[in-house]
Amino acid sequence: YLNFCDPWPKARHAKRRLTHRGFLEKYATLLAPQGEIHFKTDNHDLFYFSIEEFQALGWTLRDVTDDLHQNEPAENVRTEYEQKFSAKGQPIYRLVAVVPERKGHDEENA
Secondary structure: OEEEEOOOOOOOHHOOOOOHHHHHHHHHHHOOOOEEEEEEEEEEEHHHHHHHHHHOOOOEEEHHHHHEEHHOEEEEEOHHHHHHHHHOOOOOOOEEEOOOOOOOOOOOOO
């Protein structure tokens, strides 16, 4: 879960974002096959930056929404920050990213 992480809004700090491809490559090695990252933010720019980064590395995206609370799933657990931002009327962005299949993974486990 990556919930409401620092958006590092300046372009020169993009590599510090937890959804930068450098981090995503590390997560891919740590997650099990078909492992997931559940990502929530109140920051529009970070959300769309993150979508681009996930897609560039071949992650599968699902449950992508730019207003989570408009049709909030029953299983959603609201974080403290989520409640705070939602109370101010800010939309909550959410997605689930599934790790891409690793090349050679099937051969290693055969």
